[in-house]
Amino acid sequence: MLEVRNLTKIYESGLIKKQYIVAVDDISFEVRKGEIVALVGESGSGKSTTAKIILRLIPPTSGIIKFEGKDIWKDLSSKEELMEYWKNAQPVPQDPYSAFNPSYKIDRALHQALRLIGVDPQDDVGKRLIIESLKQVGLEPSEVLGKYPHQLSGGQRQRILIARCFIVKPKLVVADEPVSMIDASLRGEIMKLIVDLRDIYGTSVIFITHDMNLASALADRIFVMYKGKIIEEGKPDEVIRNPKHEYTRMLIGSIPSIYLKWRDVE
């Protein structure tokens, strides 16, 4: 469904003496319908840049991204086609605090989602959709509607952003570290919502994280990124039991596991 071919992104900086940073270096992968793939890597590995290019927020230096057969950077010419793409590919951001405009009630975020699918938020269908979606993510509509973002907790805010996805029913969700700012006791709930979205609507998910623990529990396939390249891919249990690349081995050896004590740190 989503196909990434030889994607490269080079950032330029400096006016006179140019500096080049290769953020994403010739990566290729596919995401099938209803599949959850995890991009795992440390900071600076290029995983967020990849997400931004897929969401069509920044242009790639070279390479092709095809969504349902269309090249998202070449074939989407009109504004309508672009809106259609953004309807189909939705982000779940890392920071549920800054994703909302603090001076508007949270209803606005949901209304915008409704307008995106052409439903008037004021009529009965719109209202019903909002209530249904909030219930799906485990929120009591009367408790959150009409509130400002600062009146809600981080977990509630993140769930509202996922409720948006339940309204829009995108074909692809790009979740960039969606739970890294959420407390451990609430993380499982948010992760389950992402799986719900996939199970109910067949949404494909690109889950971007630095946390191998989360990736291994959530994803069908894992891609390990290092210095802009995908250096390893496979099913979670294969990657973790039999890492092929030296870096993956080191990464897995550094995971602070609850049940395994590092032997080389004493």
Add this chain to the structure above:
Amino acid sequence: MSKILDIQDLVSYYVQVIEGRKTYVKAVDGVSIEVKQGEVLGIIGESGCGKSTLARAILADFSPPFQYIRGSIKYNTKDGKTLELHKLSRDMLKKYVWGVEISLVPQFAMNALMPTLKVRKLVMDIMRAHFKEVNEYEVIENVNKVFQSIGLPPDVIDRYPFELSGGMRQRVVLGIVATLRPRIMIADEPTSALDVTTQKMVLKTMLDLKKREYVDSIIFITHEIGAARQIATRFAVMYAGKIVEESPTEEFIEKPYHPYSSLLLRAIPDVAQIMIQEKIVKVRDVLYIGGAPPSLINPPLGCRFHPRCPYAMDICRREEPPMTQIEKNRFAACWLYAKK
């Protein structure tokens, strides 16, 4: 093992005045805890449970809006005196306690290094703040020795902080802290901004400092149980301003007693399950704790965990559970174990 720090029933609140009325944020509410010679105490808690505030309270760093209410903080110094920190003035604390006896390494300690001053200058500034007469040659030799022992390259002292990576800077800070030979080092989320490979190095550095006896004991405050588990010898779990469980690490991991601890442990997916138990972990198997941590302004009556607890009984809603000894060295504050 001798006691270094003994905190009894410490209560300290943030005082806010809203519309002429005083409200209290009960961030540290009746905490009793000991720190013994040579141990690494991991204080585990989620955001907003008061664990960073507890670090401030241990240092007796009470300044508005943070207020001491009651309780005692007794500390045994290097030369065998017992100080009651809550009774000391800020000047006394600055002179005799902070940095030289108890040191705090905050979460973004690496940003404490001014990027445009060489590490050498930073070290000298710190030494001059603590001691009247400082011999530069001696100090630098001393610092270099510490840096060397934690595996930092020898030229670090003449580098600018902006030339160093985040993990290196964090280790430079730890090295400088160790040069003052505090008995207790409090590390508040020292690795939460770092990648896992760097995190491992920083945790190793902390243990190295203890092994080489630059510091006697470490209090490691974190929300990451996995990281704490790697270096802590004893766990204290904090929930809504209170310590709810205390236990040696291995026993705690094997069998946590407090419902909050056991749910929390099971709420975290862990690669070890794939590696050793050879099973495939799915999100469906991961538990989560319903509800959200309570507000510290109006914490629930009785046990503070009762609204989220699957085992909540009548008494949990009315009375606060006392800290009860279950086994040797193992304590939990829960009515499941307390005698009613």
